[in-house]
Amino acid sequence: MGLGLGLSIGVGDEYVPKRDQQKNKRVAEFCLDLALPLCLEQEGKEGMNSEYSKAEGSISSSETCKFRDCGDDMENKNSSNKKLRLTAGQTSLLEDSFNLSSTLNKAQKEALAERLNLRPRQVEVWFQNRRARTKLKQTEVDYAFLKKCCESLSDENRRLKKELQELPSVKVKQPPVYIQLPKATTLAMCPSCEKFVQFGGDPDDDDTNKTTASIANKYQGHKH
DNA sequence: TAGGTCAAGCCGCGGC
DNA sequence: GCCGCGGCTTGACCTA
Secondary structure, eight states: OOOOOSOOOOSTTOOOOHHHHHHHHHHHHHHHHSOOOSSGGGTTOTTSOOOEETTTTEEOTTTSOOOSSOSTTTTOTTSOOOOOOOOHHHHHHHHHHHHHOSSOOHHHHHHHHHHHTSOHHHHHHHHHHHHHHHHHHHHHHHHHHHHHHHHHHHHHHHHHHHHHHHSOOOOOOOOOOOOOOOOOOEEEEOTTTOOEEEEOOOTTSGGGGOOHHHHHHHHHHSOO
C-alpha cells in the first residue's frame, strides 16, 4: 500500500516524496498563472463541496490519491490493477470544468491534470466518460418523454375511436382528424443539480437556438 | 452476493 | 499519419 506514485502527501500510511511536494507547489503556481477558463466562478461557490484549495490552486495534499495506480509509473505494466478512484475534490473540480465546457483543449487538459495531480490522459478519459454519462441521461429523459407522448396519443386515439362508434351511423365523409401534438421540447441538464430541465419548444423562442447564457437563466428558475 | 458505478482499454471513424 | 472523439467493453470497487 502507499506506493507513492508521484502523488502528494497523504494521511496515515500515504507517503509522498519531498520532491513531489515541491512539484505540487510548482504546479499550483503554474496553474494560478494560467488564464484558464477553469473554475473562474469559484468566488461565490465556496459552499459546493469543492475540496480543492483556491489558495493553493491544486488538490489539497490530504485530499489526493485515494487511488493506487496513478502517477509516473502508470506505464509500468507490473503495477497492480487496482482501480483508480478520484477523490471528491478532484471530481468537484472536474465537474466545475465540465460545466464550463464539456471539451478541453490540450493546454486546458494539461493544466487541469497538473492541478489535479493526474495525468492528462486521466483527465481526458474522465471528460469522455462524463460526456457519455450526460448523453445517456439525455437519452433516458428523451425516451421517457417520447413514451409519455406515445401513451397520450394512444389514449387520444382510443377516445376518438370510441367517440366514432357512438356516433349515429351517418355516412359522412370523415374529415381527417388532427391531433394537437405537444410542443417540441428541449431538455438540458442543470449543471448544479444534474437534473434535466424541460424547456418549451416555441420556434420563436430562443430556447431552440439557446445559448449558454439563456440556459443558465432557465436553470435558475427550476426547482432543485 | 448480485447489481450498479466508474476509470480505463480498445477500436473505428472523421477531421486536419 | 496523427489526434480527438464516441461507442463498447472490461474489471475493480461499492453497496444494499
